[in-house]
Amino acid sequence: xxxxxxxxxxxxxxxxxxxxxxxxxxxxxxxxxxxxxxxxxxxxxxxxxxxxxxxxxxxxxxxxxxxxxxxxxxxxxxxxxxxxxxxxxxxxxxxxxxxxxxxxxx
Numbered sequence: 001x002x003x004x005x006x007x008x009x010x011x012x013x014x015x016x017x018x019x020x021x022x023x024x025x026x027x028x029x030x031x032x033x034x035x036x037x038x039x040x041x042x043x044x045x046x047x048x049x050x051x052x053x054x055x056x057x058x059x060x061x062x063x064x065x066x067x068x069x070x071x072x073x074x075x076x077x078x079x080x081x082x083x084x085x086x087x088x089x090x091x092x093x094x095x096x097x098x099x100x101x102x103x104x105x106x
Contacts, residue, residue: 041065 014022041061048059079087093099 037065037068041068 041064045059045061045064048064052059090104094101
């Protein structure tokens with residue numbers, strides 16, 4: 001199985017566990033179909049949010065398709081809550097006139 005410009009040696013260097021995970025993702029349709037998921041999940045969430053009852057919480061693609069997101073997110077690389085808050089604050093502050101990022105570097 002040679003794919004995406006990999007050589008036979010690089011494929012043979014994969015462990016059996018990693019190779020099994022790749023095969024599972026391929027069989028489940030996640031390898032090669034990421035763009036379809038990205039488009040359809042947002043449309044589906046939009047339709048569900050349009051018809052939801054007033055006052056109910058909004059639907060998100062993560063809650064509509066929880067099994068698919070197992071492949072897309074690695075908890076080891078997810079930012080912590082503190083990093084998310086810091087990044088959100090920085091994004092908000094960067095919209096102000098005269099904002100200079102150099103002032104906030106440690």
